[in-house]
Amino acid sequence: MKRQKLKVVVIAAMLLGLVFTGCNSADTIQEDLTSEAIDVKTAQTEAEVDNVSEGVSAIIEEAYLGEEFPELTKSHPITDRFLPSCVTITIVLTQNMKTVTIDFGEGCELRNGNFVSGKIILEYEKDPEAATKMISYSFEDFYFNRKNVAGGGSILRERSNENGNPQSTKTFDITVTWPDETFASKVGVRVREWIEGYGTPAWGDNVFLITGNGTFTKKDGTVFSAEVVEPLRRELACKFLVSGIVNLSKNRNTAVLNYGDGTCDDLATISINGGEEREIHLSNL
Template sequence: MKSYFSTNRVLAYTFTGVAIATFFFACKKEVTTDTAVTNEQDNHTMAVASHEAQVNGIYGDLFETAVSAAATQGVDSRQSGKDAKDLADAAPCPSVLLLGVTDPNQWPKEIVVEYGPACRDNYGVTRSGMVHISMTGLLFKTGTRVTITLEDYKVNNIPVTGVNSIYDISYSPVTGVQYTTEVTDGNVHLSDSLILGYTGKKTVKQIEGGSTPMNPSDDVYSIDGNATITYEKGAPGGEAAVATISTVTPVLKGWSCKWISQGELKVEFNKITGVIDYGKGMCDSLATITVNDKMKDIVLP
């Protein structure tokens, strides 16, 4: 079965908010005269967090691709026919093909999303290549496991490889959306001078708004996990290095707020440990960074 859909986030409201629940967000230094933390240390810490944010956003988008593809092929346990039709009619690319399965009860199923040489979505993101999605059951049915592999895949001309496994997937009006996603053997060429190896695992839980699926404005997500970046080229400071990023306390991201509003993120790089504190629940751009027991204010972009 072949169809077409747009990856412009026209999903059922129940799942739209998941796309914005990205794991780690970049930061930038606030103009300040405080020199308690050296520029080199905090710049390196924030550079690592920024790189993780970019890479995680690329892999996080694959979950949304799987949701969209499942909707168009009728293998999403929660999507309605109207939602799938809206997706299919939205744009001429990419194409979506459900391979060789005529029995609806036969699993696993494989869906191929083909972007061709260049497929630009409504948000200005251009993808190319192919995404292979293997599903052991209906999406959002308890016990289903989704495995995503990439073939000549690029996002805005950035080559991306790796395997993205999504499991422990569930949805209910009481608990909302919940899933765990894990990236292995990831590699992203952000530029000719910045090449990253990447592994990561995160658990996303909807903690508010599950009972009002048609009103995403009250959705809040909790994100907990860790990631490892191996700098093959372009490490902050110039030397090849490994950075680890982990949540000290789960970060909270609401649909209606641009920024992460709560939680702590730890960045370890070149024997330096920095902690980014996103606050106590206020929707604002303020955060702090602590390196070597010294703290300063930062502003989220």
């Protein structure tokens, strides 16, 4: 009889242990999900870093064209050029290399309303006839809409892709720091196809489609994956991306960042884990 009672006690203890273990596992899973959660603020920050990154791409593209294909830009009135008269471009030639410094000084407003200061520095080989060209770029005390941008990357520029359009494949590693010292970093690859406006006198009809993926890191070190699942549309005349979708993910958590239907405005929507879409104003970021 004592042995039977002992068996019952042992079995009960084992079952109780399993219950507690199950509860602890569930608690751990819930804690993991909570720590990996993607909130609206995270998605908003990703949107702002994207806007900075694409704004930098536009500056580099226009400066490069101005130096390598001056017939496309310099023969036209200054008002037809994307880079305004407040920018100073300096060229240094060393053997077979060219260094282009794009200097916005203490502040300069671009044609589409973005405000920049500091320098972007480009380096590439002197070979105007090359079908492709690798351009490295870096920043020196550079600010985009009063946010500091540090880091750099490289751009493989093709004169003509399979669609017959100019295309740039950008590999980047940048950190964006806000005035309150909040910062976020992004590493990845973006392919930027110039689909409209190439070769026309005015800059305002230039349109680009952007694809790619990368990782996005918050100030606390949390890393998220970011993938363009519907090409982002950049109309140079607009201050913001006008359409396209980016998916953010962290294990089982997801966020969908939708830039809209092509209308030039500061609106985008965010949906967390398949939930209701929430509208945000990109100009408030």
